[in-house]
Structures are given as C-alpha cells and as structure tokens.
Amino acid sequence: MTKRKSVLQKLSLVSAVVSFVLALTAGVMLYLRLDSVGMDNPISASFLASTFFFICVGVVLTIIGMADIPSFKFDNSEGK
Numbered sequence: 001m002t003k004r005k006s007v008l009q010k011l012s013l014v015s016a017v018v019s020f021v022l023a024l025t026a027g028v029m030l031y032l033r034l035d036s037v038g039m040d041n042p043i044s045a046s047f048l049a050s051t052f053f054f055i056c057v058g059v060v061l062t063i064i065g066m067a068d069i070p071s072f073k074f075d076n077s078e079g080k
Contacts, residue, residue, distance in 0.1 A: 003068060013065035016058045023054035 005013075030047035037044060 003071070005065070006069070009065045009067070009069070012061045016061035016065060019054045019058035019061060023051050023058060026050040026054060 026047050030044060030051060033041070033044045033047060039045070
C-alpha cells in the first residue's frame, strides 16, 4: 500500500531535479573551462566541487522524496 507523499516530499523531489540540472550546468561549465584554462585554475576546481556537491544533494533529496514515511498523526477514533 503506497501512502500519499506530503508537500515537503514533493518539494524535495522538485529540489532534487533542480539540483541535478545545476550539477549538469556546472559540469558543462567545467568542461568548457578545461578546454581554455586547464585544471590548475581555482575557478575550474570550484566548478568541479559544485558539480560534486549538487550531485550529492540531488541523490539525498531524491531518497527523501521517494521514502515511504509513516504518518505520525494521532487517530482519535475512540468516540471523543
């Protein structure tokens, strides 16, 4: 039985997609930068670090968004 995803889990999935797009953008910028300057430049290193960071954040947010989190609401069905 699948449970409904909360708003925060849906937001987590959207943020994961944005993070993967940013990782792809930083990777493309790194590739273009390596052709002209090389890897010894600090800006190239920051693009590499940004790519790694955004990929890791995207993976974590995807796992959070896909998790089957139980509801912690109290069921008040005792007739009160």
